[in-house]
Amino acid sequence: MPPAQYREIGFNRRANYDYEILEKIEAGIVLRGSEVKSLRVNRVSLTDAYAGLSKDCEVFMYQMHIPEYGLANRMNHDPKRTRKLLLRKRQIRHLIGQLKKGGYTLVPISIYFNEKGFVKISLGMGRGKKTIDKRATIKQREWNREKARLLKQKNSL
Secondary structure: OOOOOOEEEEEOOHHHHHEEEEEEEEEEEOOOHHHHHHHHOOOOEOOOOEEEEOOOOOEEEEOOEOOOOOOOOOOOOOOOOOEEEEOOHHHHHHHHHHHHHOOEEEEEEEEEEOOOOOEEEEEEEEEEOOHHHHHHHHHHHHHHHHHHHHHHHHHHO
16 A cells, blocks of 8 residues: 555555465556546556566556546557556566566556656565465454454443
8 A cells, every 4th residue: 555645546456355465566657648647537447457577577567457538539548558667677587586486476456646746556476365365364354343343332332
């Protein structure tokens, strides 16, 4: 989750449910003007998106849906085009090492504007959860809700 002074555009709720996030990375993203304008009105979907490496050691975001901006008639963009992510060489080398181990995926967690107004994306290095792990996550979440409810009742008496 980005710090409070950042303005969040979109959040991937399925990321923490489907993946065990081991490490988080912040990356810049190369966008066109109509994409930025569409993001300024909070229009983005990260549910099917994932990041991957290309053959020439660059990181790209695939399947991130940014709808067309209605007022940019001639210079609009393809909503699901592949977008390049901006990372340092050291970070890319680290990602290559982690992804070659196997079982790891780069999952977008959130997309936001930083304090300078640049679009940043928070990526998580995650390992897929099994069904049993998902059930445990749901059970823990329900227990935390029930615990908060009980504490609230106790404090109100």
